[in-house]
Amino acid sequence: MFSTKKTLVAASVATLFAGSAMAMSGNSDSNSASGEKIDGKYAANYEQIIRDADGKYLDAKVIEAILGKDATYGRDGLESKLDPANPYSFEVDDSIDGGNHGNAQCKIPAAFVEVHDSAKANYYNDSGFEARGFGTPIAESALEKWNIVVDGDGKGLPDPSVGMTVEEGAKVYVQYCGMCHGEFGEGAKGYLPLAVEENLVTSSFFDPAPMKTVGNYWPYAVTFFDYIRRTMPFWTPNAPFIGDAGYMGITGYIMQANYIPVDAEGTELEDDTFYNSEILMKQNKFMKNQGNFFCDHRPVIHNTRCMENCADEQVGDGKGDIHNYRQARRLPDGTPQYNVPQRMHEDPPGVGHAGM
Amino acid sequence: MTDKIVEKVAVQTEESRNQGRRAFLKGSAAVAGGVMFTKAASAADGAGFDPKKAVAPYAGKEEITEVLQDGAARKSLGFGVRKYPYGMPSPFEKEVQRRTLEWLTPDSMASITMTPLQSLHGIITPNGLHFERFHGGVPTINPDEHRLVIHGLVERPLIFTMDDLKRFPSVSRIHFVECPANGAMEWKGVQLNSVQWTHGMMSCVEYTGVRLSDLLKEAGIKPEGKWIIPEGADAAGLTRSIPIDLAMDDCFVAYAQNGEALRREQGYPIRLVVPGCEANMWVKYLRRIQVHDVPAQHREETSKYTELMPDGTAQRFSWYMEPNSVITYPSPDFKMQGPGKYYVRGLAWSGRGKVAHVDVSFDGGKNWKEAHFTSPVLDKAWTRFEVEWDWDGSEAFLMSRVTDETGYVQPPMPQMRALEGTNNVYHRTAMVTWRVHAWENGKNGGMIENVQY
Numbered sequence: 001m002f003s004t005k006k007t008l009v010a011a012s013v014a015t016l017f018a019g020s021a022m023a024m025s026g027n028s029d030s031n032s033a034s035g036e037k038i039d040g041k042y043a044a045n046y047e048q049i050i051r052d053a054d055g056k057y058l059d060a061k062v063i064e065a066i067l068g069k070d071a072t073y074g075r076d077g078l079e080s081k082l083d084p085a086n087p088y089s090f091e092v093d094d095s096i097d098g099g100n101h102g103n104a105q106c107k108i109p110a111a112f113v114e115v116h117d118s119a120k121a122n123y124y125n126d127s128g129f130e131a132r133g134f135g136t137p138i139a140e141s142a143l144e145k146w147n148i149v150v151d152g153d154g155k156g157l158p159d160p161s162v163g164m165t166v167e168e169g170a171k172v173y174v175q176y177c178g179m180c181h182g183e184f185g186e187g188a189k190g191y192l193p194l195a196v197e198e199n200l201v202t203s204s205f206f207d208p209a210p211m212k213t214v215g216n217y218w219p220y221a222v223t224f225f226d227y228i229r230r231t232m233p234f235w236t237p238n239a240p241f242i243g244d245a246g247y248m249g250i251t252g253y254i255m256q257a258n259y260i261p262v263d264a265e266g267t268e269l270e271d272d273t274f275y276n277s278e279i280l281m282k283q284n285k286f287m288k289n290q291g292n293f294f295c296d297h298r299p300v301i302h303n304t305r306c307m308e309n310c311a312d313e314q315v316g317d318g319k320g321d322i323h324n325y326r327q328a329r330r331l332p333d334g335t336p337q338y339n340v341p342q343r344m345h346e347d348p349p350g351v352g353h354a355g356m
Numbered sequence: 357m358t359d360k361i362v363e364k365v366a367v368q369t370e371e372s373r374n375q376g377r378r379a380f381l382k383g384s385a386a387v388a389g390g391v392m393f394t395k396a397a398s399a400a401d402g403a404g405f406d407p408k409k410a411v412a413p414y415a416g417k418e419e420i421t422e423v424l425q426d427g428a429a430r431k432s433l434g435f436g437v438r439k440y441p442y443g444m445p446s447p448f449e450k451e452v453q454r455r456t457l458e459w460l461t462p463d464s465m466a467s468i469t470m471t472p473l474q475s476l477h478g479i480i481t482p483n484g485l486h487f488e489r490f491h492g493g494v495p496t497i498n499p500d501e502h503r504l505v506i507h508g509l510v511e512r513p514l515i516f517t518m519d520d521l522k523r524f525p526s527v528s529r530i531h532f533v534e535c536p537a538n539g540a541m542e543w544k545g546v547q548l549n550s551v552q553w554t555h556g557m558m559s560c561v562e563y564t565g566v567r568l569s570d571l572l573k574e575a576g577i578k579p580e581g582k583w584i585i586p587e588g589a590d591a592a593g594l595t596r597s598i599p600i601d602l603a604m605d606d607c608f609v610a611y612a613q614n615g616e617a618l619r620r621e622q623g624y625p626i627r628l629v630v631p632g633c634e635a636n637m638w639v640k641y642l643r644r645i646q647v648h649d650v651p652a653q654h655r656e657e658t659s660k661y662t663e664l665m666p667d668g669t670a671q672r673f674s675w676y677m678e679p680n681s682v683i684t685y686p687s688p689d690f691k692m693q694g695p696g697k698y699y700v701r702g703l704a705w706s707g708r709g710k711v712a713h714v715d716v717s718f719d720g721g722k723n724w725k726e727a728h729f730t731s732p733v734l735d736k737a738w739t740r741f742e743v744e745w746d747w748d749g750s751e752a753f754l755m756s757r758v759t760d761e762t763g764y765v766q767p768p769m770p771q772m773r774a775l776e777g778t779n780n781v782y783h784r785t786a787m788v789t790w791r792v793h794a795w796e797n798g799k800n801g802g803m804i805e806n807v808q809y
Contacts, residue, residue, distance in 0.1 A: 055709065059763035105651055106673035108601055114709075119601040122569040123577075131574050134523045135506075135514035143507055146644055149585055149595065152653030190462030200668040202779060206544055209779040212664065220653045227655040230593045231492065234465075237591050289670075293662065296674040298783075300775055303765040305713065305757075308723045315721040317809045318770030322720030322753050325789065325807040328546050 042066050050113045057111040060304060106295035148238065150226040154281045157222065158244040163276030166256050166269050169249025172242060176233045177250065185213070185257045195257035200289070215258030219293055221284040225251045248275055261286045445484075449475075454485060455552060465493035465591075468535065470556025473682070473703065474689035479530070479731045479738040481559035483614050488621045489535055489557070492591030495641060499625035502589065504571075504609070508647035511576030518611065518625050524566040527608055529631070530737045532705045534558035534677050536634035536661060536782040543778040546808045549688035554788055554806060555680075560705070560738040563629050565610035568603050572647070581647040585654075586628050589643035596637045597651030598630065602675070606631050609642060632707030632736040633675045634782070636661050663780035671780070677707030678785040679766055681714055681741075681758035687790055692802035695749035695795055701730070701742040706760035710734065713759040714741040720753035720789065720809070721768055727756075749795035753807075755787045770809050 036044040043049060046066045050057045057063075108115055150156035164172075174183055180191040187193030198210040200217065210216075214224055229247045231237045242250075252275030261267055262282045273279065303314070312320030445452070454469035461467040471487040488494075499518045507513035538557035541547045548554060572584070577600065584603050588594045598607075610629045611618060618624045623640025630637045636656055651657070651673075663671040681704035686692060704711045710733050715724035727743035741756070758766045772786035791807045793800040 055761060056763045062763070108599055108675075112708075115601060115605045118606060119604040122567075123573065123600075123604040126573070129573050131576075132524065134520045135516045135574060136520075138505065138507070138513050138515040140507055140513050143505060143513065143644075146505065147507075147646070148593070149587070149646055149648075149652055149654075151648065151650055153650060200664060200670075202666060202777065205666075205773060205778045209544075209781075210664075212659065214659075217664075217670075218659050220658060223653055223655055223658055226652070227659075230595070231591070234492070234591075237492070237593065292669045293658075293672045294669060296671055296676075298671075298674065298676070298678060299764055301765075301767045301771060303767055303771075305715070305759050305765050306724070307715065307726075310722055310724070313771070314768055316753075318768065318774070320722075322722065322809075325753075325791065325809050326545050327805065327807055328549070 037068075042068075047110070047113050047116075050111060051117075055114055057113075058299060058302060060302075063302070109296070148226070148230055150222050150229075152220050152222060154222050154277065154284065157225070157277035157280065158248065160276045160278045162244045162248060163252070163274055164245050164249035165272050166249070166252040166275050167271040169246075169251070169253040169275060170271075172246045173250045173253045176239075176242060180234070185254055194254050200292075213258070214254055215260065215288060217289050219287055219290045221251075221255060221260065221280055221287055224254065225280060248277070248280070251275065251280060255280075255283055260288070452485070454488060455556075457548075457553070466491050468537075468557060470552045471559050473551045473556055473684050474687055476684070477740075479560050479703075479734075479740055480614065481561050483561070483616065483619050483622075486559040486561060486613070486619065486622055487535070487557055489635065490590075490592070490621075491594055494620050495590045496620055497589065497625060497641060502625050502641075502643065504626065504643060504645070506571060506575040506645045506647070508585075508645075509578040509581035509649060510572075510647050511578060514575045516571070521566050521571075521609065521611060521626065524570055526564055527567055528562055528564040528612075529606075529608075529629075530560065530562045530734050531629065531631045532558055532560040532677075532736065532738050533629075533635045533638060534705075534707075536636065536674070536677065539784040539788075540781050542788070542808065543773075543781070543784055546806045549806050551682060551684050551687045551689060555682045555703075558635075561614050563608070563610040564612035564615075565608040565626070565629060568607040568609055568628070569605075571609065572600075572603060572645075575647075577647055580649050583648045583651050585646040585648050585652050586637075586639040586642055587644040587646070588623075588639050589641040594636075594639055594656060595652055595654045596639065596656055597648075597654070598637060598675075600647075602630070602633075630675075632677060632709075634661065634677055637675065661782060663776065663782050665780060666777035674783060677705075678783060679706035679708065679711070679758045679760040679764050680704070680785045681756040681766060682788060683716070683754055683756050683790060686754070686792065686804050688804045688806045690804060692747070692792060692795065692804065694798070694802070695747050698745045698747055699742050700727075700745050700754065701740065702756050703738045704741055704756070704758040705736070705738050706758065706762075706764070707736060708764065709736065709761045711739040711758055712761045712763075714739075714743075715757045715759075716741075716743045716745075717755045717757070718745060718752045721755055721757075721787075724757065747792070747795075751794040752792040754790040754792060757787055768809065 043066045049062060049065050053059060053062045053065075110116075147156070178188075180188055181194050182188045185193060185195030187196065192213075193211060194214050196211045196213050196216075198213075198216060200210050200212070202210060218224065225247060228250060229238055229244070233239060233242075239246075252269060252273070255275075256269040256271075259268060260283045262269065262279060263286070269275070269279075306314060312318075316322035317324040452472050452475040454471060456464075456467055456469045467488075467490065469488045471481055471485050476485070502518060504516045504521065505513065506516075535557035539554055542554060550556075582600050583597050584600060585595055585597055608629050609626055610623075611626050613619065613622055618627060623638075623642065626642050627640040628638050628642050657672065661674075663674060665671065681702060683700055683702040685701050686698060692698075700716055702714075704714045711729075714727045714729075716727050717724045725743055725745075727741035729739055730742045731738070731740035733739050755768075767786050769786040769788070772784070789807050789809060791805045793803040793805065795802070
């Protein structure tokens with residue numbers, strides 16, 4: 001398999017060359033690229049450049065004005081787009097990464113200058129604001145009944161004394177969850193499976209989409225507790241007859257079903273382990289897919305607006321052939337039909353993934 | 357008496373028919389207004405309106421002789437006022453409705469319907485046709501009992517009644533609202549022959565409400581408050597994490613939609629509006645906004661609404677809807693009527709601002725013609741475009757391509773697929789292609805087919 005990041009870069013660069021006649025021979029670098037630079041790579045006044053261009057931060061000339069023209073960091077070398085210090089890196093620069101085991105955050109891309117300007121005007125610089133007094137004060141303690149948020153750091157979890165053994169949790173799960181999600185989390189009746197081990201890497205674009213479940217996809221274990229307490233059982237969420245102890249037990253059972261370890265040695269949960277918020281937070285560090293998420297780095301495509309005789313890459317099948325198209329699949333008897341895999345029960349329900 | 361009326365109508369029809377024929381034979385003008393047209397043409401001294409050209413395409417077409425019978429609408433009284441205290445569309449529009457695909461979800465409480473874009477005009481979606489997306493069914497909430505709370509990292513937690521909210525300064529804006537899974541069924545190839553299915557998980561309406569920045573400032577955000585976590589009052593209790601700068605930019609809490617209260621399906625009594633961003637963030641039945649220091653990392657922003665790439669990594673916090681466009685006429689919902697002139701129209705929108713250009717290709721992306729806008733061009737709203745097309749009756753591949761004010765140019769599908777694979781479910785914003793079958797004397801029935809490169 002290839003690396004997405006490398007592929008993105010290669011494809012972006014390929015696209016740039018494909019769009020060749022980009023009117024880049026101008027002298028647009030006179031206003032900035034030769035001026036002060038951050039890390040020697042991009043113009044320090046990039047925000048101003050974007051503002052001056054009426055927000056056209058994806059315009060070829062604006063990008064060139066910020067990045068310069070040279071092949072290393074210039075527009076031709078969009079590889080620098082993925083550099084941590086680059087304002088166009090929507091991937092790294094815009095995350096405040098808490099590390100592989102922390103609460104990874106993403107920021108609004110720096111290039112969205114109008115958002116930041118507007119927030120400044122509406123908030124940071126609004127020294128004249130005076131409250132209108134239309135609401136009514138309420139004590140934070142009065143809101144405890146409503147406040148069911150548990151965040152990625154585990155704030156909001158119940159006290160460690162609340163919980164039950166994994167085996168007891170399994171019994172609660174089978175009673176209230178198994179009829180829709182399967183007794184072992186394998187899924188049922190079209191509802192989401194919770195513990196199916198599937199490789200997220202696909203070799204062909206036309207293979208069925210891999211099943212994304214708690215074990216192979218979810219980056220945080222605490223999210224699971226928050227979510228099932230918030231929304232499950234489907235017909236009566238946040239059920240008092242399950243209670244925090246019951247929800248904690250269900251969480252333990254599903255973590256065990258997904259073989260989530262409690263430490264770096266890979267120790268797995270035992271049936272008689274008393275499952276509580278402490279063990280949950282230990283497992284929160286060892287979710288298998290946690291390191292595989294990255295912040296929004298769109299746009300990854302920087303096309304130019306071609307009007308006639310466009311390059312083959314932009315025409316038809318991407319090789320210039322407009323007759324090489326794919327049509328909807330047909331049923332075995334030849335009738336054109338839609339969503340054949342779902343109708344023939346080859347695929348579970350869903351828009352390319354299981355359930356909604 | 358009826359006989360007399362029929363007789364009279366028949367006579368009138370014959371007369372007007374003859375008049376039209378005479379006028380045409382004389383080669384002077386069209387139908388009844390021939391004299392006036394002739395005068396106008398001569399006044400313009402030969403350079404202006406040519407009445408012959410005005411009627412030329414009608415030459416050789418068979419005349420209609422039997423349609424002018426007055427029916428019940430003309431010859432009897434219609435219904436009186438307040439027959440429908442809340443008005444309904446004509447029964448002849450009964451096919452124009454939200455539709456769903458039962459195989460998408462295992463039940464109807466966590467499902468989606470699509471807006472019939474092929475039947476809409478302009479840029480406003482009627483409230484009854486607004487697409488629906490629920491994670492736990494639609495609650496019927498009494499607004500007198502509903503409250504909005506702002507708390508967490510604030511100086512003073514506050515609780516608001518719906519009347520409190522309406523006391524604040526109001527704002528009305530037209531914005532599109534789009535599920536990021538719009539078009540998701542088309543990642544691995546075409547599935548469905550209708551704009552309703554390919555692009556119907558979105559609508560565009562006028563919202564009225566109170567600025568979120570006004571409400572947040574009212575409670576006093578503490579310096580360490582960097583995120584808000586809005587939460588719904590329904591069975592789904594949906595939560596998302598939104599950075600404070602975005603909340604302070606142009607978000608608002610809406611209580612009205614197209615001039616009336618929100619519909620229950622859209623969050624009655626209040627919902628969050630996050631212009632340009634994916635609809636999952638527009639929390640409905642909003643009852644609580646928790647100001648927080650870190651994102652909650654909840655299910656709707658980790659397990660769902662993240663984009664799986666071919667190498668197994670996934671993109672998260674992809675808030676903005678990328679620029680997108682689609683041709684709504686002609687589309688697979690229609691049949692071509694034979695070679696000739698068509699006014700190809702459709703919708704373009706961008707979550708990053710205004711639409712700058714829309715170009716339309718009739719040859720699969722080789723050559724493009726710029727369309728003009730027939731609606732206002734608004735920030736983060738649908739924009740209606742139109743372009744003239746002389747169809748010669750041969751096979752054609754129609755595509756539309758938007759360029760927004762940031763300079764982003766909508767990519768073709770092969771390019772997006774090569775970069776992002778086919779498993780990421782959300783944000784499939786590449787172009788679609790309508791294949792217009794060759795006319796061949798009507799042999800192919802004027803078929804328009806959704807195909808994919």
